[in-house]
Amino acid sequence: MRASVLRNQPCAPADRPVDDARVLRAVGGIMSASSSVDARFFGMLVERCVTEMGADGAWAHFHDEADSPVQTVFSTSCQVSGRGDLAAASAAVHALLRGGAALYLEKRSASLPQTPWFARFGAAACVAYPIGGGEGALAGHLALLFRARPGRAGPYIHALQALGAFARHALLVRPCRDREADGLREVVAQYEAVFQTAPVLVNVFGDDGKCLLWNEECERRFGWTMEEVNAHPEPLALFYPDPAVRAQVKASVGAEPSRLFREWHPLTRSGETLSTIWSNTRMPNGRVINIGLDITERKRAEADIVRLSRIDSLTGCWNRAEILDRLSQRLVWANRGGAGFTAMMLDLDHFKQVNDCHGHLGGDAALQHFCELLRACLRENDAMGRLGGEEFLVLLDEADARAGHAVFERLRFCLHAQPISLGGVPAVLTASAGIAVFGLGDATATDVLRRADQALYQAKHRGRDQAVVHQAGA
Ligand SMILES: Nc1nc2c(ncn2[C@@H]2O[C@H](COP(=O)(O)OP(=O)(O)OP(=O)(O)O)[C@@H](O)[C@H]2O)c(=O)[nH]1
Numbered sequence: 001m002r003a004s005v006l007r008n009q010p011c012a013p014a015d016r017p018v019d020d021a022r023v024l025r026a027v028g029g030i031m032s033a034s035s036s037v038d039a040r041f042f043g044m045l046v047e048r049c050v051t052e053m054g055a056d057g058a059w060a061h062f063h064d065e066a067d068s069p070v071q072t073v074f075s076t077s078c079q080v081s082g083r084g085d086l087a088a089a090s091a092a093v094h095a096l097l098r099g100g101a102a103l104y105l106e107k108r109s110a111s112l113p114q115t116p117w118f119a120r121f122g123a124a125a126c127v128a129y130p131i132g133g134g135e136g137a138l139a140g141h142l143a144l145l146f147r148a149r150p151g152r153a154g155p156y157i158h159a160l161q162a163l164g165a166f167a168r169h170a171l172l173v174r175p176c177r178d179r180e181a182d183g184l185r186e187v188v189a190q191y192e193a194v195f196q197t198a199p200v201l202v203n204v205f206g207d208d209g210k211c212l213l214w215n216e217e218c219e220r221r222f223g224w225t226m227e228e229v230n231a232h233p234e235p236l237a238l239f240y241p242d243p244a245v246r247a248q249v250k251a252s253v254g255a256e257p258s259r260l261f262r263e264w265h266p267l268t269r270s271g272e273t274l275s276t277i278w279s280n281t282r283m284p285n286g287r288v289i290n291i292g293l294d295i296t297e298r299k300r301a302e303a304d305i306v307r308l309s310r311i312d313s314l315t316g317c318w319n320r321a322e323i324l325d326r327l328s329q330r331l332v333w334a335n336r337g338g339a340g341f342t343a344m345m346l347d348l349d350h351f352k353q354v355n356d357c358h359g360h361l362g363g364d365a366a367l368q369h370f371c372e373l374l375r376a377c378l379r380e381n382d383a384m385g386r387l388g389g390e391e392f393l394v395l396l397d398e399a400d401a402r403a404g405h406a407v408f409e410r411l412r413f414c415l416h417a418q419p420i421s422l423g424g425v426p427a428v429l430t431a432s433a434g435i436a437v438f439g440l441g442d443a444t445a446t447d448v449l450r451r452a453d454q455a456l457y458q459a460k461h462r463g464r465d466q467a468v469v470h471q472a473g474a
Contacts, residue, residue, distance in 0.1 A: 008156070016148040019054065023155045031166050039073060041170075045163060046075040049144055053159060057121060057145035060167075061090040062131075071140075077146070080120050090116035090143065093128050096127035097141050102152040103128040104160065125149045129160035131168050158365075196463020200293055201276065207286030211235055221294050223269030239266035253280040253288050261293070275299040296311050312386040314364055315371040327445045330395060340438040342399040344408065345452035346374070348390035349430045349464040358422040369420040370429055377410040393452070401469040404435040408467035432459035433467035441472075 030048050036039045044059040049058035057078040062071040072090050077179045079086075085362040092113035097103055105112045112118050112126055127150075128143040142160045150156060195202045196215045204213035214226035222229075224237070239244045245264075251261055257342065260276035268274060268341040310322035318326065330341045348354075348370060355363040367390060374384060377437065383395045396404055411431070419426035434456025442448050455470035 015151050016054070016146065018150050018152045018155050020155045023053050023159050027087070027162050030163060033335055036170070041073065042073040042167075042377070045142070045167075046073055048076045049142075049159075050077050053144070053156070054150075055144035055149045055156070057123075058172050059090050059143050059145075060131075060139035060140065060144065066172045074470045078121065080117075083460050085115065085117040085120070089113065089115045091123075093126060093143050094141055097128055102128075102157040104157070112349065119470075121145060122147045125153070127156040127160060129157060129164050131164040137454075166309060200291060201278075202292075203290050205235070205288045205290070207288075209235060212287065217294075219272065221268065222266070236356040237325045239249070240264075249280075256281065263295075272296075291432045291439065308406060315367055315386055316376070317371050317392070318383060318385035319365050320385065320387050323383060323387070323395070324445050326383045326385070327395060327448060330397070331442060331445060331448065334438050335440075335443070339398045340397045340400075342401065342404040342435060343448050344396065344404050344448070344467070345387070345434045345436075345456045346392045346394065346408075346411075346431050347433075347456055347460070349432055349460075351390040353428070354422070354429075358427075366420055366422065366427070366429055369418075370431065373414040373418060374411055377407055377414065392408050393449075400435050404437070404469065405467055408433050408435070412465065430465035432456060432464045434459055435467055435469040437469070 026048055027409050029052060030045050033044060033048075046058040049055045055075075057075050059074045060070055064070045064368070072087055074090075076085055092115050093103070093105070095114070096105070103126070105128070107118070107124050112123060117125075123145050125146040125459070126139050126143055127146075130141045131139060138448050141339065142164055144156050144160065174325035192213075193212060198215060199217060201218050201221060202213065202215040203211060203218050206212050211226050211229045214229060219225055224238065229238060229261055236246050237243075240249055261279050263275065263277050265273050265275060273349050274294055275296045275298075276292045278290055280288055280290045282288050296436060309320055314318040317323075327343065334340045351363065358366075370382070370390075371386075371392070374394070378384060378394065378428040379397070381397045382399075385393050387393050394407070396407060397472060399407075415429050415431065419428045421427070434454065436442075436448050436455060437447070442451075451470040455468040459466050459468040
């Protein structure tokens with residue numbers, strides 16, 4: 001086998017002309033033939049250096065950081081003798097490449113290593129170029145073998161330089177970049193998972209107004225998917241139909257991330273108005289990141305607490321503090337020239353007897369029954385509150401004494417028509433009332449209450465179950 005190979009080699013190698021275009025084409029072909037750089041790539045590279053570039057043999061030699069050869073890929077044309085010799089040849093060239101520059105070795109000048117393989121191959125010249133390594137990457141060299149000296153080594157050196165740079169990029173730079181990209185993708189995926197599943201409202205809008213991120217909480221609370229939001233010509237209008245409010249929302253977006261949350265009341269798909277607080281930040285690329293909290297439930301609970309703190313728990317009407325507050329507000333309004341009102345103080349007659357006969361629970365039921373009937377006699381804007389015990393205050397808006405009387409008569413009629421059943425026995429409740437129509441002398445709530453109380457006293461004195469209007473000077 002060895003003899004036949006040697007027999008086929010030219011006995012007196014002559015200079016071989018170099019076809020620059022052919023070399024260039026081969027380089028381009030190798031580079032575009034594979035996107036991944038691995039053993040297969042180098043196998044393809046060395047074969048094409050032989051078949052397309054005009055070399056007689058080629059190899060790619062790699063060593064590790066300790067300078068031990070770890071991998072050599074030879075063109076099939078190099079297989080002229082045992083592998084060990086071949087490895088020794090590539091190692092010998094590698095040893096000469098320490099300077100990091102290209103090498104041109106010739107048999108004629110005795111610069112070609114004296115290892116047996118070169119002789120067996122019939123090598124006249126060798127062009128080698130280092131492939132620089134880097135952290136974690138292989139390093140080594142590419143070599144072309146010629147049985148006839150090439151007319152010029154330059155084109156081959158440049159070809160190996162280009163291929164070496166390509167391989168180095170693929171071995172070192174691309175994996176780094178890929179690793180970085182993988183790391184980045186992982187971070188993005190983590191953030192996205194956090195944004196998507198966070199129990200807070202998170203969304204991102206582009207400077208064209210389109211939604212780019214819409215987390216699960218947004219979808220759950222607003223009822224629209226991101227696609228549905230983006231199907232609207234102006235997505236923000238879905239949540240803020242009022243253009244003036246929209247303008248305020250847009251103007252509130254700051255360039256700096258803000259710890260200050262602003263309260264907004266966006267609409268949901270079902271028409272519910274939410275109470276939300278948002279921190280909105282415009283990024284340098286024009287995107288707006290919005291982080292919000294839905295505080296609708298909290299607001300409702302707070303409102304309930306406030307409301308309950310104003311309500312009399314037994315009867316459900318306003319408590320003393322609230323009804324007096326409302327009286328004061330009406331006074332301020334009326335004294336500023338606003339609409340007047342009439343105050344009516346009501347007191348259940350002989351209520352002590354109800355308690356005495358039917359117990360405290362019976363008395364409570366009587367108070368509730370009385371309030372139910374009284375409430376039914378009032379208009380929406382009127383107010384009724386419990387001053388204490390079995391005493392109540394009613395504020396009748398834009399009402400005079402006649403209107404006050406009419407309300408009382410309605411109540412009286414109802415109380416007689418609808419007796420309460422106490423211990424299985426129907427009992428008719430009656431009440432007395434003192435009516436005080438707002439007058440210019442009423443500066444404070446006490447002024448009004450005093451006059452209503454005087455009239456109530458008269459009603460009791462005159463036999464109960466009636467209303468008396470306070471008369472000035474009475
Ligand atoms: N069941 C019940 N009784 C109450 C409540 N608050 C006050 N009372 C009772 O209401 C009764 C009021 O009695 P009085 O002030 O003597 O008045 P009255 O019996 O209605 O007599 P006149 O007002 O003069 O007609 C008392 O027995 C109080 O204990 C309450 O929340 N529940």
